[in-house]
Amino acid sequence: MAYSAEPSSSLSFTSSSPLSNGSISHNVSCSGSESVPNLEVISLSKLSSSLEQLLVDPGCDFSDADIVVEGIPVGVHRCILASRSRFFRELFKREKGSSGKGGRPKYSMSDLLPYGDVGYEAFLVFLSYVYTGKLKPSPMEVSTCVHNVCAHDACRPAINFVVELMYAASVFQMPDLVSIFERRLLNFVGKALPDNVIPILVVAFHCQLNQLIAQCIERVARSDIDDISIEKGLPDEVVKKIKVLRRKPQEDCVSNLPPVDPLHEKRIRRIHKALDSDDVELVKLLLTESNITLDEANALHYAAAYCDPKVVTEVLDLGLADVNLRNSRGYTVLHIAVMRKEPSIIVLLLTKGARASELTSDGQSAVSICRRLTRPKDYHSKTEQGQEANKDRICIDVLEREMRRNPMAGDTSISSQIMPDDLHMELLNLENRVAIARLLFPAEAKLAMVVAHTEATPEFPKPSSSKGSSGNLMEVDLNETPTMQNKRLHSRLEALMKTVRLGRCYFPHCSEVLDKFIVDDLPELFFLESGSSDEQKVKRRRFMELKEEVQKAFTKDKAELSLSGLSSSSSSSSPRKFGTNQKVRKL
Template identity: 75%
Template structure:
């Protein structure tokens, strides 16, 4: 609450019967009766209308949150929060000489994240002293059997509110949220305790920190993941608690081999440095294998997708191996929610239906981590699709369909003219896919490594330009040139195949576009006036078809009949390592 010694703090919201009239009216005597709960409720309601009233704008500042400007009233924020009182005294924001002062939320926070919806709830408490219901679209998940009592979105929304309350100095709301988070610690999965512990540490919430440390110390979370995500002093407390607990339970428990642990950590550090060659050298110098170091699990959790691809390319790791907690690499990738890694694993033999030891599938893991806002938000034409949604889509389609059939090999004896024509056709297809479905096309190209090969010729050649179709490098022999073009062709074929497999409806629209409409539509300005009008109208219709197909791709993945059966499958026998 605001400091009562500050003369600007004339507002006090409390239901305590000991409130003094002097806090409302400085001219009143101490013998005057305190304000009734009804008066305080009316005051709260009246101030709350400032947030909801769309008929007039009485605000005098803006705070931009996640790109959305939020109108605020400096007098109210300054009277309730010493942080804002000092901010408004110190500066007028980043606005021009005229107009409202403007601030950016990310510039105000020393740690953590506060989203748009969380800030609105925080503002509501500042204005009314009441905690309103959390918005379901950002405080629940899209898992079809979750009660949302302690799923990750519910936790993260409470943590966003805690960051705002702690940084902006609202101790009453901090106290309310700390009680809720302590309840989450009891109910949540061990992995979901980590973000709570991080925020509790930054906010110096000793009671919540102790509760989290106790829970984590008795969980199966490994030391490596704790060291990657938690402050050193917190990790040390957890380790001490674990050592004491293990000694009491089993004093004869064998000690961990420090030399072997050191070798594993060196392999992980090589992965952190994106140095796969160093990792290979470390493997040859020790008796630790990739699987024993859980190197693929580690790369999927913390490394760049290109590093994951390189580790998979060695052919030395079992893509369906379970770690000490019973998680496969795909389970770990779904917790990270990185689509390119997920597709990489699937294309290298990862089993999408493989359950955890608790019977949870990879897609159910991702659903438990995804907010309805992110899952149901409509993607406008040409916009990047939400990563969470893509992860779920890819896994659900993989569970419903047969594995993708292998592509026929491309003959190195293909004639130059045929090679040029095939390249031109594929380049155009991929170019239009990148234009209409940027996120999906980017994923398919990255997995197929098409972005690492030089482009051949694209849409430009359709407009009469030869592009680089017949360009000749005098220093390049025909054999080298053919090898380069074949490499590009193979990458594009794989890109198109990925698109057909994971986004079939959009691929159908692209087929129709390239076969029927493209020859006419790419020259919209030719022909008579009526013909041009027809072409433009057809182009707009086609754009609508593309959007409908994209929406159909998103909607055509109902796993209501799959979820129960797939989650009840017994753990499968771990497959053998693939050999290079």
């Protein structure tokens, strides 16, 4: 009896249009009757599942090397990586890696990448494909934003995650993955905001994806992105191509950009270069030598986007710039600042009168822009007491509170409290309050202090903690006149008052935790070394209980109100001296 040969069958992984969760479809082409199982397909599926256990099952951790990504060691099997990737094959031949735990080789992701970044979650998705041949869905916490009406089909976190995957696929020489992610990025180009096309164009340039480069250049050239933003964000070779395309006399190419006066443009560039050098005095000189104003140069927009926060402060202090000015694209300075996500600049602009309710030409507020730039992983990251809070979270919290009210208007509660009969005592109270805030909420305290210029004023001397000493309220400087001393103390007082006011305005709910800690319990607990040994034990036990209560309240505030911060005293009418790591006695 003759048997006909069974036609060959294959298992193929092909990409379809990206799903919302980032997964791709797997097409299995099988020959013969559908009712007859294809043994090759079954075998490959079992092999894929078995290899996946090496990644997901702790009991199957037989990895022989670590790749450290964002400070987290990821166990890998060099034989599998070497068999699937020429990059890793050459790497393991060439380098043994540094000696990690148990003497196993360890490699740093930052050392492996000649360009770009690959985060922890992106590397796990890449690694899963290397082991199983299947592309996992993108984790929502790093591939979506926290805007409640965003479709997440082209927001910045979605784009950034695919960009990270593209860097991994290209650098680690997985051409099948490069093809998949190139199609995804091409899909983004038509949907994304022009600014969000910039990172796509950068990865396309580094990975030499010519089709993607061409489409991105075309999109950016026809957009209203200004030349400065293009020059700051893209390689020179790409910038030249965009400028050439923009100079072409096409009716539909950047028709909304105004004609450029070379001399006017040159003077503006000089102002920007002076800002880059942190030289505001030179900026003032350039303003006097030409007819260019700060607003015409969009100097405040430029400083908010690219300069150190102290430069923004100095430009604002000139009093020559409109804090709510719109640039040629319709963005206010605050809109530009939230794209950078630097809390100190955002708070500074708000204190100077920036309106958080202003909308862009496409109807986006500052907080909306910030939410579309923020990943859930960052927004919902847990912050332990005494650790710095996430900047993304602080930016959104501050802007949302500003949208609900104007926190700087009519808040006289602090001023009414800071009218002391004893200036020294009030200074001491404020110094200690800010010091405790820095211990409990360092990021928020630092933010308020920077905006209030607190660190630029001399700190008020603390009293002596030696036994038997009443403590000096002031250190005597024989070269300082009473007038000079009074001026110095009032300068420090005003800076501390502003720090406290900013804390109350932008981080009010956790300030209640701080008030309870300071006003109700802390002063008495500073007498830990007084009394009998049994009394001291009771006080120390109560002190530990109080620390736990503060931690619970802090965690509850973070969960319910999305705010953390520092505050002033709502405090006592009877003055108290207190401080960290020192004994305090009542006066």
